[in-house]
Amino acid sequence: MFLTDARVEGRRQVARAMWVITLDAPEVAATVKAGQFVNLGLNPGPLLRRPFSVYRAIEDRIEVILQAVGAGTAQLLALREGDLVSCLGPLGRGFEIRSGGRSAVLISGGLGVAPMPVAARDARAAGLQVTWVHGARSAEDLCSESDGDAVIVATDDGSAGFAGTSVAAAPDADLVLACGPNRMLAAVAGRWPDAQVAVETYMGCGTGVCLGCAVPLKRGGYDLACTEGPVYRAGDVDWAALPSHLHYAATA
Amino acid sequence: MSVDMTVRIGGLQLRGPVMAASGTFGYGTEVPLLERRALGAMVSKGIFLKPRHGTAPPRIAETPSGMLNAIGLQGPGAEALIRDYAPQWAGWEFPVLVNINGESVSDYGELAARLDGVPGVAGFEVNISCPNVEQGGMYFGNDPRAAAAVTEAVRRRTRLPVWVKLTPMVADIGVIARAVESAGADAVSAVNTFVGMSMDINAYHPRLSFGTGGLSGPAIRPLAVHLAHQAARAVDIPVIGVGGIMRAEDALEFLIAGCTAVQVGTATFVNPKAIADVHDGIAAYLATKGFASLAELPRYLPRD
Ligand SMILES: Cc1cc2nc3c(=O)[nH]c(=O)nc-3n(C[C@H](O)[C@H](O)[C@H](O)COP(=O)(O)OP(=O)(O)OC[C@H]3O[C@@H](n4cnc5c(N)ncnc54)[C@H](O)[C@@H]3O)c2cc1C
Ligand SMILES: Cc1cc2nc3c(=O)[nH]c(=O)nc-3n(C[C@H](O)[C@H](O)[C@H](O)COP(=O)(O)O)c2cc1C
Ligand code: FES
Numbered sequence: 001m002f003l004t005d006a007r008v009e010g011r012r013q014v015a016r017a018m019w020v021i022t023l024d025a026p027e028v029a030a031t032v033k034a035g036q037f038v039n040l041g042l043n044p045g046p047l048l049r050r051p052f053s054v055y056r057a058i059e060d061r062i063e064v065i066l067q068a069v070g071a072g073t074a075q076l077l078a079l080r081e082g083d084l085v086s087c088l089g090p091l092g093r094g095f096e097i098r099s100g101g102r103s104a105v106l107i108s109g110g111l112g113v114a115p116m117p118v119a120a121r122d123a124r125a126a127g128l129q130v131t132w133v134h135g136a137r138s139a140e141d142l143c144s145e146s147d148g149d150a151v152i153v154a155t156d157d158g159s160a161g162f163a164g165t166s167v168a169a170a171p172d173a174d175l176v177l178a179c180g181p182n183r184m185l186a187a188v189a190g191r192w193p194d195a196q197v198a199v200e201t202y203m204g205c206g207t208g209v210c211l212g213c214a215v216p217l218k219r220g221g222y223d224l225a226c227t228e229g230p231v232y233r234a235g236d237v238d239w240a241a242l243p244s245h246l247h248y249a250a251t252a
Numbered sequence: 253m254s255v256d257m258t259v260r261i262g263g264l265q266l267r268g269p270v271m272a273a274s275g276t277f278g279y280g281t282e283v284p285l286l287e288r289r290a291l292g293a294m295v296s297k298g299i300f301l302k303p304r305h306g307t308a309p310p311r312i313a314e315t316p317s318g319m320l321n322a323i324g325l326q327g328p329g330a331e332a333l334i335r336d337y338a339p340q341w342a343g344w345e346f347p348v349l350v351n352i353n354g355e356s357v358s359d360y361g362e363l364a365a366r367l368d369g370v371p372g373v374a375g376f377e378v379n380i381s382c383p384n385v386e387q388g389g390m391y392f393g394n395d396p397r398a399a400a401a402v403t404e405a406v407r408r409r410t411r412l413p414v415w416v417k418l419t420p421m422v423a424d425i426g427v428i429a430r431a432v433e434s435a436g437a438d439a440v441s442a443v444n445t446f447v448g449m450s451m452d453i454n455a456y457h458p459r460l461s462f463g464t465g466g467l468s469g470p471a472i473r474p475l476a477v478h479l480a481h482q483a484a485r486a487v488d489i490p491v492i493g494v495g496g497i498m499r500a501e502d503a504l505e506f507l508i509a510g511c512t513a514v515q516v517g518t519a520t521f522v523n524p525k526a527i528a529d530v531h532d533g534i535a536a537y538l539a540t541k542g543f544a545s546l547a548e549l550p551r552y553l554p555r556d
Contacts, residue, residue: 001284003524041522047469048314049522088284088524204312204319205521208282210275211297211323212312221305222326227282243310243461 001207002027006087008079009061016140018067018111019077025087026060034119035094035177035198035231038062039206041086046072049088051203051226053114053179065114065143091206092230095196097122101174104128107166107188109135109180113143115198119177120147128175135166135180167191178234186239193235199242201225216241255538256545257531259292259513261490262413262438264347264375266292266513269546270503270531273494273517274298274351274377274417275323279337280344285524290531291346292513295377295441296337298351301363303329313450313459318471318496319518320448322462325353325382330366338372347374349415352406355385357398361405368410375413378406378437381421381444381466393419393444396431407436415492417441418483420472425479426486433487441492441515442480446472469518470496477505484510484553498526500533507534507546510553 006023013019028038032054039049050072056063068074079085097104097119104123106116113134120130130149136142139160142153153161154169162169166180167187176195178188185197204210206226214222215229216238223229257268274295277283306326313320328336333350341348350373354360360378367373380393380402392398399416406414416432418425420443429440445466450459458464476495484491493506494515503514519526534546543549 003285046314047317047518047522048319202310202312204321207284207521207524209278210312210321210521211306211326212321214306214309214311214326216308222309241308 001089001091003086003088004028005084008081008083008085010081011077014065014143014145015136018065018141018143020055020063020065021076021079022061022063023085023087024060025062028054028087028089029057029060029062032057032062032090032118033094034097034122035115036090036092037206037230038064038087038089039091039203040064040076041088042072042075043086045075048204049086049206050076051091051206053198054090054118055114056117065111067111088206092226093228095119095122095177095198095231097126097175099126099128102129103131103173104175104177105131105133105170105173107133107135107170107176107178107180109166109184110137110141112178112180112184112198113145115179116177117145117147120149123175124149131171131173133166133170135169135184182239182242182244185234185237189234189237189239193233195234196231197234197237198230199225199232199237200230201242255535255543256547257535259546261492261512262415264293264413267346268292268531269507269513269534270527271295271492271513271515272520272527273515274379276517276520279333280348281337281340283520283524287525287528288345290528293347293349293374295349295351295515296333297327298325298353298379299327299329299333299363300325300353301330301359301366303327303332308461310459310461313465315448315450315467316471318467318469320450320460320465320467321445322460322465324462330363334367334370338370341372348372349375349377349413351377351379351417353379353382354402355382357386357401357405360402361409364406365409368412373412375415376406376410377415377417377441378402379417379444381417381419391419391421393428394422396427399428400431400435403432403435403437413438415439415441417444418479419444420446420475420479425482429483429486429491433489437489439490439492439512440483440487441494442483443476443495446475468496470498472496473502473505477509480506480511481509485555497530498522500530500537503530503534504537504549507549508552510551
């Protein structure tokens with residue numbers, strides 16, 4: 001884990017109100033695994049850091065995909081090239097992508113696409129045939145980056161691709177990875193209990209000391225999303241007890 | 253010139269005045285990038301005798317310059333603490349105190365007795381911000397008699413240092429501080445979180461599943477400085493200031509207000525190196541002012 005002042009290197013728009021920012025963070029870029037996140041801090045800014053999946057790692061740089069949902073994300077999107085943001089990471093236990101099997105499907109809802117490029121990279125490296133399933137409210141909300149792999153698109157309003165959710169549009173595969181609103185992940189759990197899903201919770205510290213990021217488990221008790229997650233076996237989470245409160249990936 | 257930063261608190265000699273506050277540092281094994289050299293002491297996450305699952309999410313909510321938490325004292329219980337953590341603490345070069353909690357006076361005493369003599373446990377911080385289940389859920393910390401009873405129950409079962417963590421939710425913190433001093437406390441920590449509430453205006457209910465939560469962070473600092481100061485005026489035992497310390501300057505406010513040492517809590521969530529930064533900043537300040545030791549720092553402590 002590293003704590004650095006990362007320089008903002010650029011920003012590009014990937015869908016309506018959805019942006020990717022590039023940060024210079026060599027240690028994170030070199031070590032990040034699929035599904036891990038960074039905790040970004042702004043000073044001046046909100047008191048607590050904000051967790052973001054690493055979208056891509058390219059040489060010395062990482063990318064983060066985001067939408068302005070509140071003060072912190074709005075401030076991150078207002079940063080200019082050369083500005084500094086405090087970056088703590090990589091954090092959490094990411095996806096477990098092992099060789100064996102032939103196919104992987106990466107199912108996302110809205111901003112849930114965030115951990116998928118690194119997951120696709122690792123799945124390809126493990127010899128798996130990768131298919132992305134992007135879901136969004138409508139065509140303009142789709143981030144359709146898919147790095148050359150096969151893509152299926154689903155929209156709630158039918159304005160692009162399959163009319164319905166990304167979960168409904170997804171084919172079966174040997175490895176199922178999903179990220180999006182918790183209610184979407186609950187649907188994933190219904191269809192593939194063995195799928196690996198990245199959940200969202202409020203986070204205080206991101207490092208396992210505040211116990212704020214509790215994820216209720218089927219077997220009883222709680223786990224910490226920041227250190228034991230954010231990736232879980234879909235069938236292990238008590239979805240009814242996990243609030244779907246975050247604006248993160250507001251749509252499936 | 254290096255400044256003498258050592259402090260003495262109720263039988264413990266600390267190499268520096270900055271400690272990790274309970275519940276913000278886990279059991280000391282989790283904090284990343286930890287700079288141990290700067291830690292005067294560590295207070296563990298609060299535990300009960302028995303394991304506890306804690307409250308349902310959402311457990312935290314950010315507020316202006318602060319945060320509310322309702323963790324519900326999730327913890328592994330005394331046996332797991334003795335097995336998994338205390339052996340590691342025994343090898344550390346700073347003392348670890350265990351923050352102890354209970355639902356009855358006898359709970360506290362039993363927990364202290366169980367942990368007394370365990371290598372690695374250097375003392376106790378008694379959290380009296382717990383509901384007294386035997387007396388209808390009244391908080392021990394709100395009532396001088398209950399606070400004294402808990403302190404005495406712990407005092408009787410251990411020869412280790414006993415610190416009492418005071419709640420700010422009282423009419424006169426001096427009264428509680430004096431009560432626990434008379435009952436045998438070696439020091440008091442002031443203060444715990446303030447009880448607060450925040451509403452989700454889209455869902456029409458509180459942002460925390462528990463309803464209320466404890467407010468911490470810079471938002472409470474001036475309140476905490478005042479309460480720590482009032483406690484310091486009321487008792488002769490050392491007072492440990494806690495509440496909203498983010499930087500050395502904040503810690504110095506508590507020290508000048510009459511505190512012997514300080515604890516850093518929420519700041520660690522934001523900056524994993526906060527304790528080291530505060531420690532180094534105090535040392536640099538003292539050197540700049542020409543003091544050879546922390547003991548020389550002038551205190552504002554008028555006697556009534
Ligand atoms: C492991 C993880 C990975 C994430 N990855 C991404 C990502 O790649 N891209 C992305 O856009 N978003 C991601 N999020 C969500 C992102 O962290 C929140 O959208 C962000 O914190 C909101 O901050 P804000 O100040 O803009 O919003 P605020 O005004 O503070 O609140 C807006 C909403 O954001 C959420 N939020 C606020 N504080 C936190 C917090 N400390 N932790 C989590 N959620 C919070 C709440 O739902 C809140 O209602 C991720 C969250 C987690 C837990
Ligand atoms: C998430 C969290 C958990 C806490 N847990 C405990 C606890 O178990 N026992 C205790 O006495 N105080 C606990 N506290 C209170 C802190 O030790 C401290 O008194 C308070 O947060 C004020 O200091 P700060 O503003 O520096 O955080 C907790 C605080 C937070 C934020
Ligand atoms: S966010 Fe603090 S323990 Fe997970």
